[in-house]
Amino acid sequence: MSTTITVAGPAPYDVVVGDGDLDRLPGLLGDGVSRVAVVHPAGLAAAPVLAFLGDYDVLDLPIPDGESAKTAATAAACWEALGAAGFTRSDAVVTYGGGATTDLGGFVAATWLRGVRVVHVPTTLLAMVDAAVGGKTGINTGAGKNLVGSFHEPAGVLCDLATLETLPRAELVAGLGEVVKCGFIADPAILEIVEGTDPAELTSGSAALRELVERAVRVKAGVVAADLKEAGGVGGHPGREVLNYGHTLGHAIERTEDYRIRHGEAVAIGCVYAAEVAGRSGLLVPDVVERHRTAFGRVGLPTTYAGAPFDTLLAAMRIDKKARGNLLRFVVLHDLATPAVLAGPDEGVLRAAYAAIGGHA
Structure with missing residues (x-):
């Protein structure tokens, strides 16, 4: 059905x-x-x-x-x-x-x-x-x-x-990047399913994958219904921008790699990076920062990146759609399903977070 x-x-x-x-x-x-x-x-x-x-x-x-x-x-x-x-x-x-x-x-x-x-x-x-x-x-x-x-x-x-059914396994795994992201920003039950299911059992015909798809679609449906054109959320919620969790660095990596990296892979790296930024800014506890690594890594997604100098990525991030003038803005978490926007984070924090995911100056 x-x-x-x-x-x-x-x-x-x-x-x-x-x-x-x-x-x-x-x-x-x-x-x-x-x-x-x-x-x-x-x-x-x-x-x-x-x-x-x-x-x-x-x-x-x-x-x-x-x-x-x-x-x-x-x-x-x-x-x-x-x-x-x-x-x-x-x-x-x-x-x-x-x-x-x-x-x-x-x-x-x-x-x-x-x-x-x-x-x-x-x-x-x-x-x-x-x-x-x-x-x-x-x-x-x-x-x-x-x-x-x-x-x-x-x-x-x-x-x-x-x-x-005919989708290459690497493409299916890449798609899980956006699914796991939805778990962090809105529906922690997604994380529980991912953490409690053998990754090999996440196949096109599995009940677990179907539930993940339905939950991720419901997350996105709820967000866009409340804020279709990114006008902003209420009560400190980022609104539709929350769907860009992990995308600030993720899109920069995609551009730097000339789109040879899959989007879901770049988003997974970007989410781990955003968690490091939040943790180093005193917003997110270490356990939730580390859970980003384990959840994305469990399904086979990358959680580290060292493919470009930080300054190259920083220049790309400044063209991010969430930026306002010269002000960088990141979607971050205060806790699971508790997103916010961090505007103008200290560049030292951004560099340290990049080093924490394996990057270099």
Whole structure:
């Protein structure tokens, strides 16, 4: 049976989590759609979704694999194709692929005719628990990741866990980076499941992985429903920025590595770093700092990094979306599920935290 999680807000939509549920796609597209553009990586055949789009005029839009797809040139090529096919505001986009496909395809849908319907069908764990939910779309520039984008909520999200059966193990593990992050920022039960389950048993068909997916989606759904466009939270809560826990350093690492490191791996390192920053700032007790290392490390994610000098990463972090002018801002924890924003931390603390995760000056 599938589970339906509704993301509340001005334009509510459903996230369906199930196994073998691609037949739900037409229902998520809704009424009045005649043309559907299917955006997918060139290396991933779109046949599984095309099998359920027989009643539509389908435009096949293959794009490059991975982060290399998230460019203005790729978006422009998609716009030209939509124009040539005569796509109108009553038509729709379906994304079928990982997080980069979801980001790029969502951005195309957000900007074509100032917004057309989009349904995401994520095929990686990372996309299911992160990119597909929440309405953030974006492309990369030479300055950094996701610096150009738009908020554009989908009409629906279809997480068919059967699509994970052929996902390489390294990609599945990388997706767990965002899942474990959700455990630290909002739902400690996620950490208990991870710590109490043999990592080898976290497979596409396991009940444990399904519960982790559903819990992570619920965390994100709750956050974005309360703060869709990062206007800020209440009572000291960072609002939607909390989802960027670990991303300040994580995105800097991705950029420095020219996106050769997987996003979930970079986030895991970034979360351990943020915990060290919080600990060294007197905000987080040592046991919770160390739990970051053990939880991420248990599922096979990296918890150290020494691939670039700190000054290189610091320059990249200054372009982070959370920064305000020259002021760096980090999402940190005071305790499990107790996030806050630390603005303008001492640079000595940042350097010491980098050394603590294996980095060098």
